[in-house]
Amino acid sequence: MQGGHVTTPFGRRPMTLALVKRQVAVTGITPSKSVDKWRVFRDVSEARGALGLQDRSLAVLDALLSFYPDNELRQDAQLIVFPSNAQLTLRAHGIAGATLRRHLALLVEAGVIVRKDSANGKRYSRKGVTGEIENAFGFDISPLLMRAEELAGMAQQVAADRVTFRRARENLTICRRDVRKLITAALEEGASGDWAMIEEVYIRLVSRIPRAPTLAEVTTILDEMDLLRGEIVNTLEMQQKTQNTSTNDAQNEHHIQNSHTESINELEPRSEYEQGETSSENRRRKGETTRTLPLGLVLKACPDIGAYGPGGAISCWRDLMNAAVVVRSMLGVSPSAYQDACEAMGQEDAAVAIACILERGGQINSAGGYLRELTRRTERGEFSLGPMLMALLRLSGKNGQVSRVASSASAGPSRSRAR
Known part of the structure; x- marks a missing residue:
């Protein structure tokens, strides 16, 4: 193979350091290396997008390879082809001259071929006394041999990406x-x-x-x-669970009303633990949801959640739970983490927890991890939403409204009992 030195382009074509690098690289091909030229051509065709080539570029490369007599590219062979533009045009299916020159330039730029120009820019070869080619000027296709493994890897990656x-x-x-x-x-x-x-x-x-x-x-x-x-x-699963819970509660209530027997446990006072029903395990066992906080207090402590309610406002607990589902997704909290929170805290309190996390969004790095920690603390009986809401109210300067909200919340049930 020839090419032990660097040659510059003929005419106005500029010389670049990239061309120097490519010409120097082809001199370092592993001795006795060989590869099937059509296999390399298929790899180039597969990776043409990554190489910046077009379909016409492949037609020109196919024509160039057809001028190399052997099917195998070898390190010790003469790897320069020197067809004229007229011959290339015929074998490239009648491609126009300007198009041919443009795609030859693309092949050079992609590092698939290297120009080796003569003094006058013509393409030809000189033969020795024995008839063998001693020197040739045209297009050096040795980069295909040198980059065979690289081109195969590119083709495999393109196929995998496809x-x-x-x-x-x-x-x-x-x-x-x-x-x-x-x-x-x-x-x-x-x-x-x-x-x-x-x-x-x-x-x-x-x-x-x-x-x-x-x-x-x-x-x-x-x-x-x-x-x-x-x-x-x-959302649909939560609705189904809510419907099932409501059905079970109605069935249990109907059963108690029609029972003619009285249990000894029902006639005796409950323990403090049984009266409170604050355990998450009891809530899951009974299928109940707890609503320990006034909705007005929640909305005053967490006003940001209101924008995610139906029509940009929250008027009932159902609206708050629907808004919490939207915010949960926005904060990146997984469905499983939110479901665990609903089971541990109850659906309303889980929605309140999401509202609090949204309000403190700038201070919490991982909303999902924070909610899971609150869930674990709730299951151990170590967490209550009240202090968190009070802290948010203090931060927003709404301490003066807490007593009014709390008193109105407690006055409602007393009036109901009075009636």
Whole structure:
């Protein structure tokens, strides 16, 4: 193989350090190395996007390789081809002259071939006494031999990315279908929840999908769509559990009213632990939810949660729980962490905890981890939402309103008892 020195381009074509580097690199090909030229060509074809080549560039490279007589590129062979532009045009299926020159430049820029220009820019060879080629000027295809392993790796990576991209698009299509049909079913069957807001989020996600998306774009939208699907499923599951709990409570109440026997335990006073019913284990056992705090107090301590209620306002506990589901997703709290909190604290208190975390968002690094810690402390009987709300009220300068809210909350039940 020739090319033990650096040559500069003929005419006005500039010389660059990258060209110097490529010409020097081809002199370091491993001795006795060889590779099938058409296998390398297939690798270049597969990795053409990564190399910055186009389909016409591959046609020109195919034509150049056809002028090399052997199928095998060898380190000890003469790897310079010297066809004229007219010959190249014929073998490149009649490509125009200007197009041919442009794609030859792309092949050089991609490091697939190297120019070895003569003094007058013509392409030719000189033969010795024995008839063998001693020197040739044209296009050096030795970079294909030198970069064979690199090009094969690029081709494999492109193929793997294509498979990943196809799977990501399939998953996104399935996820879109799931979300669309779940929203439709919830609306048609009258499930509780802010489905108009959820549908708006879905429409915004779909509108962000480009006509020709990249793998990164598909992956990002798929992650968000999957999170939305999980949110919808979690909302429907929570509603189903609430309905089951209400049904069980109604059945238990009906059974007690029609019972003609009295238990000794019902006639005796309960212990302090039994009267309080503050244990999370008791709440889970009985399937009950506790509402220990006035809603007005919660909204004064955590005003930010109001913006996520239906119509931008919260008027009842159901609105607060729906807003908490939306905020939970926004804060990155997993459905399982929120479900554990609902089981330990009750659905209302879990919603209050989310409202408190939103209010203190700038001070909490991981909302999900913080909620799980509150859940564990609740299960051990070491946590109460009251002090957290009082602290938030003090920080917002609303101490003067606490007594009025508390008194109004306690006055309501007393008037009810009086009646």
